[in-house]
Amino acid sequence: MTRWERSVPVYGVPVLTRGFWALCALIAVGLVLTGYREVAGLTAGISGMTDPFAWGLWKTFNVMVLTGLGSGGFAVGIAAWVFNNKKLHSVMRVALLTSCLAYWTGLCMLGIDVGRPWNFYWVVLPWQWNLHSPLLEIAVCMSLYASVPLFLENLPPIFEYIIYEFPKWRSIAETCESVMAKVYPFIIGLAYILPMMHQSSLGALMVLGGKRVHTLWQTPCLPLIYVWAAAYLGYNCVTLCILLAKLAWKRDVDPVVMAELNKLTVWLVYSWTAFRFLDIIVRGKFLHAFTDGYFSILFWVETALTLGSAYVLSTEKGKKLSTMFNAHLLCAVGGMIYRFSPTTLAFSAKENAFYFPAAAELIVCLTFIAIAVLGYLVAVKKLAILPGSNEDWMKMAKYEESIKPGIQLTGYAPADH
Amino acid sequence: MAMTRREAFKTLAKGTLPVLAAGCVSTALPTAARAADDNELESNSKYRKVDEAHALGLLYDATKCVGCKSCMVKCSEYNELKPDTRVDGIHQAPPSLNYFTKNLIKLYRSDDGSDHSYFKQQCMHCIDPGCMNACMFGGLRKDEETGVVWWYGPKCVGCRYCQIACPFHIPAFQWDGFNPKIVKCELCRTPMQKDPSKKEPGCTKVCPTNAVIYGTRKDLLAEAKRRVAAAPGKYYQDKVYGEHDAGGTQVLYLSRVGYDKIGLPDVGEASIPSTLKYSHMAYKWMVLPLLLYGTMVALASKNFAHHSHHLVEEQKETGLRPQL
Numbered sequence: 001m002t003r004w005e006r007s008v009p010v011y012g013v014p015v016l017t018r019g020f021w022a023l024c025a026l027i028a029v030g031l032v033l034t035g036y037r038e039v040a041g042l043t044a045g046i047s048g049m050t051d052p053f054a055w056g057l058w059k060t061f062n063v064m065v066l067t068g069l070g071s072g073g074f075a076v077g078i079a080a081w082v083f084n085n086k087k088l089h090s091v092m093r094v095a096l097l098t099s100c101l102a103y104w105t106g107l108c109m110l111g112i113d114v115g116r117p118w119n120f121y122w123v124v125l126p127w128q129w130n131l132h133s134p135l136l137e138i139a140v141c142m143s144l145y146a147s148v149p150l151f152l153e154n155l156p157p158i159f160e161y162i163i164y165e166f167p168k169w170r171s172i173a174e175t176c177e178s179v180m181a182k183v184y185p186f187i188i189g190l191a192y193i194l195p196m197m198h199q200s201s202l203g204a205l206m207v208l209g210g211k212r213v214h215t216l217w218q219t220p221c222l223p224l225i226y227v228w229a230a231a232y233l234g235y236n237c238v239t240l241c242i243l244l245a246k247l248a249w250k251r252d253v254d255p256v257v258m259a260e261l262n263k264l265t266v267w268l269v270y271s272w273t274a275f276r277f278l279d280i281i282v283r284g285k286f287l288h289a290f291t292d293g294y295f296s297i298l299f300w301v302e303t304a305l306t307l308g309s310a311y312v313l314s315t316e317k318g319k320k321l322s323t324m325f326n327a328h329l330l331c332a333v334g335g336m337i338y339r340f341s342p343t344t345l346a347f348s349a350k351e352n353a354f355y356f357p358a359a360a361e362l363i364v365c366l367t368f369i370a371i372a373v374l375g376y377l378v379a380v381k382k383l384a385i386l387p388g389s390n391e392d393w394m395k396m397a398k399y400e401e402s403i404k405p406g407i408q409l410t411g412y413a414p415a416d417h
Numbered sequence: 418m419a420m421t422r423r424e425a426f427k428t429l430a431k432g433t434l435p436v437l438a439a440g441c442v443s444t445a446l447p448t449a450a451r452a453a454d455d456n457e458l459e460s461n462s463k464y465r466k467v468d469e470a471h472a473l474g475l476l477y478d479a480t481k482c483v484g485c486k487s488c489m490v491k492c493s494e495y496n497e498l499k500p501d502t503r504v505d506g507i508h509q510a511p512p513s514l515n516y517f518t519k520n521l522i523k524l525y526r527s528d529d530g531s532d533h534s535y536f537k538q539q540c541m542h543c544i545d546p547g548c549m550n551a552c553m554f555g556g557l558r559k560d561e562e563t564g565v566v567w568w569y570g571p572k573c574v575g576c577r578y579c580q581i582a583c584p585f586h587i588p589a590f591q592w593d594g595f596n597p598k599i600v601k602c603e604l605c606r607t608p609m610q611k612d613p614s615k616k617e618p619g620c621t622k623v624c625p626t627n628a629v630i631y632g633t634r635k636d637l638l639a640e641a642k643r644r645v646a647a648a649p650g651k652y653y654q655d656k657v658y659g660e661h662d663a664g665g666t667q668v669l670y671l672s673r674v675g676y677d678k679i680g681l682p683d684v685g686e687a688s689i690p691s692t693l694k695y696s697h698m699a700y701k702w703m704v705l706p707l708l709l710y711g712t713m714v715a716l717a718s719k720n721f722a723h724h725s726h727h728l729v730e731e732q733k734e735t736g737l738r739p740q741l
Contacts, residue, residue: 005731006740041594051515051589054580081717089724093740115575115590115597122554122572129554132690132697135578136553156741163738181741185721189714193706204696208551208582208689211682220695350586390735412738 002252004090007157008388010249010381011396020377023370030367033360034112042115047361052349057357057365060343062109064202066369067142068230068339069332070102073150074195075234079264081188087260090387093157095238097385100154101372103146109368134204141198149191155180157383164409200227206342214295214346215285222342225276229335232268232306235261236332241376243325245386253321254387262313262324269310269331273303298337298345305334469635472544472564473604474667475621476637477537478644479679480651481628484522484535488629491619492520492539495608498600514538516591516600520620525678534672536679537629539602539620540587541659542566542667547689548579548588556599557588560606564634564667567603575599584663584684634667641669664688 037046049056072095080088111117122128123143129136155176162173180187203226206213219225239261245251280286289299309331317323337345344355357365380386388396397409489509493500500509501517511518519539526533546566549557556573559566568588575597579588591597605618615622621631630637641657649655651673658676659666663684672679699705728739 006737039595041592041597042590043593047592049577049592051513051580052586054577054590078713081720082713084716084720084723086724113576115577116570116573117575119554119556119571119574122574128572130550130552131700132550132693133553133578134693134696135551135576137700139553160738160740177741181725184741185714185718188717188721189710192713193710196709197706201696204693205578205581207692207696208547208578210547210584210684210689210692212584220692223696384740390737393737411736412732413736 002254002389004254004257004387005390006388006393007090007093007384007386008392008396009384010245010251010386011399013249013381015378015381020374023374023377026363026370027367027374030364030370033364034367037112037360037364044358045360046358048356048358049361050353050355052353053344053347053355055343056113056355057361058109058113060340062365062368063106064205064343065336065339066102067106067202068199068226068233069237069336070099070106071195071199071230071234072096072238073099073153073234074192074199075231075268076238077153077188078192081185082192085260087257090254090257091238091242091261093385094241094387095234096150096153097376097379098237098241099234100146100150101375103142103150105368105372107143107146108371109365112364134201134208137201138198138205141194141201145191145194145198149187149194152180152187153191157379157385161383164407195230196227199230200224202226202339203342206347209342209347212348213342214288214292214348215283216280216288216292216295216299217342217346219279219283221275221279225272225279226339228268228272228275229338232265232272233332233335233339235265235268236328236335239265239328240325240332242386243321243328245380246321247325251386251388252392255319257387258324259319262318265328265331266310266314269306273307273310295346298341302334302338302341305330305337309334467559467561467564470633471562472634472667473632474542474564474634474637474669475539475604475618475629475631476641476669476671477629478641479534479536479628479670479672479674481626482522482535482537483626483628484524485625486522487623487625488537488620489518489520489522491623492602492605493517495605495615495619514587514589514601516589516598518589519600519602523680525674527674527678532674534674534679536672537620538585538587538680539668540566540604541585541663542602542604543663543688544665544667545663545688545690547582547584547663550690550693551578551582553578563604563606565604565606566601567606568599568601570598573599582689584682584689585680634669637669641671644671661686664691 033046040046042049047056073092076088076091076095079085080092111120114120120139123139129140159173159177159180163170163177200223203223206218207220207222209218211218239258242251242253242258246253277286280289289296309327312318312323312327313331318327341347349355394410400409401407486509490500492498493509496519498517498519501511501515502509504510504512511521514521521538522535523538524533524535542565544564546557546559549555549559549566552572553574553576554572556569557566557579558569575590577590579599580586580590587601589600591600605615608619609615609617617631621629624630630640632640638657638660641660645652645655645657652671653673653675656676658670658672658681659668662681664687670676670679670681677683725739728741731737732739
């Protein structure tokens with residue numbers, strides 16, 4: 001039985017694989033289309049957006065859904081550091097990396113989606129803010145989160161890389177490391193409060209949508225339900241990344257940590273579902289879950305996917321890795337549909353109004369997902385991100401030292417601090 | 418205070434608390450909100466500063482409108498907009514408000530064709546506008562004197578949240594080109610500023626039947642009520658749309674057919690921004706976020722110290738560099 005003790009890079013695998021070049025090709029096409037969008041505007045050929053459906057995939061999926069999936073750094077981190085769940089420290093780096101990539105690609109998509117991005121500079125002048133706008137809150141907190149705490153949290157693996165690979169820069173990197181250790185609690189405090197604020201504000205956005213958002217979704221509690229969904233989506237994403245690493249690179253899995261991840265996912269989904277039902281019942285709208293045709297079906301699809309997966313994860317069957325993978329995947333799909341519904345699937349803009357993304361819009365959407373995937377694939381091969389055992393580290397060290405003479409990965413004396 | 422909070426946190430279950438805490442930030446308890454019943458939102462709307470006698474608007478009486486569309490033509494002329502003739506190349510007949518069209522006359526016809534009514538669409542100039550509440554930096558603003566809602570380009574990021582927040586589907590986005598604008602009725606604010614001889618908006622100036630008239634909201638509301646009182650049962654539910662709807666609008670409507678039939682949805686009497694009341698409570702003075710931040714830093718510091726100690730111990734055993 002493996003015990004995860006430290007993060008170990010994926011070694012002995014090339015970075016420049018066929019998949020790498022395929023992603024690069026998609027990204028190249030997507031970036032050309034992005035350039036065209038900047039010149040031509042969001043015209044019919046580029047996007048399927050119209051006045052009644054003013055928000056398309058780039059905002060509603062890349063930002064509102066995928067940053068939910070990238071909430072691992074917040075959801076796992078708060079359990080590990082604030083609630084002292086020691087088992088989760090080993091998966092923190094995966095969580096932080098996925099968060100960082102999801103947020104940065106999301107922010108890029110926001111910049112491409114908005115029509116007049118050059119006016120965004122007002123965001124650094126607080127006296128220009130409209131403090132009543134949920135979108136302002138998101139613009140401020142999300143960019144602050146991605147560029148300060150989340151960025152800093154992702155630096156330690158890079159410092160380590162410098163220490164091992166570039167002995168010349170070692171002392172500088174070590175100084176940075178010790179400075180970081182001194183202020184770390186203040187950084188991670190920010191890394192939890194900011195996502196709480198902007199992930200809930202993503203829900204608050206659609207509160208202003210009023211009756212156009214179907215009554216099963218539209219509630220004053222939408223912000224709370226939204227951030228709650230982000231929490232379990234973060235766990236889904238981290239678990240899926242780890243299981244995919246097992247599949248792709250035969251990385252061993254620590255059953256104790258996996259059980260902990262499953263347990264927290266299950267409770268988050270159970271409590272989320274209970275709260276959602278409670279909210280609908282208290283508002284007296286529960287009958288709509290049966291009478292509103294398409295919307296009722298959508299509601300039950302979300303509920304079945306999330307609740308069903310959580311139930312499977314809570315049983316003995318959920319311990320089998322293949323079942324675990326499927327359950328987390330379906331749970332993530334359910335949660336993502338939920339995060340997508342208020343803006344798109346359960347949004348009745350206007351009579352006869354219809355939204356379907358244009359081909360170019362879809363390609364650009366996928367491009368920025370591809371950038372995140374590419375970043376992830378390079379990072380886990382170059383940096384110590386994925387969890388492993390000390391034994392794995394020794395094997396990796398032996399391999400690396402054999403191909404790169406002069407590199408030293410073991411036998412370090414205790415640090416001064 | 419911080420100590421008791423910290424202890425309270427410790428005793429609670431670990432699993433769902435993070436999100437519960439987030440919920441406190443985002444959606445303060447409705448009961449607390451009701452108890453406080455603050456008027457914070459009013460500060461968002463400059464209307465409170467607008468003297469009611471100066472707030473300008475329109476009164477459109479659908480029963481008087483003959484559908485001649487001269488107001489559409491005049492609107493294009495006043496606002497220097499290219500007429501939208503994309504449907505057949507001849508008629509200015511756009512299917513909905515768009516970035517060529519700030520004012521639109523449409524026809525409602527019932528399914529069996531027995532009943533019909535023309536109706537006019539333009540900005541309602543809400544007293545407490547949703548678009549203005551949504552806008553990040555004040556790209557949509559209310560004229561402090563007249564209460565007219567207008568678009569100010571240098572503050573607009575082009576996020577189109579105003580389109581999501583407006584229940585009447587008024588703001589139109591320019592989908593073509595690299596420098597898009599939000600186009601909406603501004604009650605001919607700019608044309609009247611440019612040319613002081615223009616004393617009223619194009620649509621009211623040209624209307625041959627006086628179906629749409631211009632004035633202060635106070636006068637228009639009195640006139641609307643006079644018409645309703647003079648002919649009970651003539652107007653739908655004897656109601657002036659906009660008196661209370663969406664918190665009250667400076668443009669008022671009278672119609673014989675149901676208001677929902679002529680593009681005026683049942684939006685309730687609360688203003689659009691007031692739906693976010695509970696969310697705003699959570700941010701008041703930033704007390705809750707700061708308290709949460711302090712608590713989390715305190716707990717994380719303690720746990721981090723333990724963790725660092727554990728890492729150093731481990732390093733002594735294994736000779737591997739500790740990882741943060």
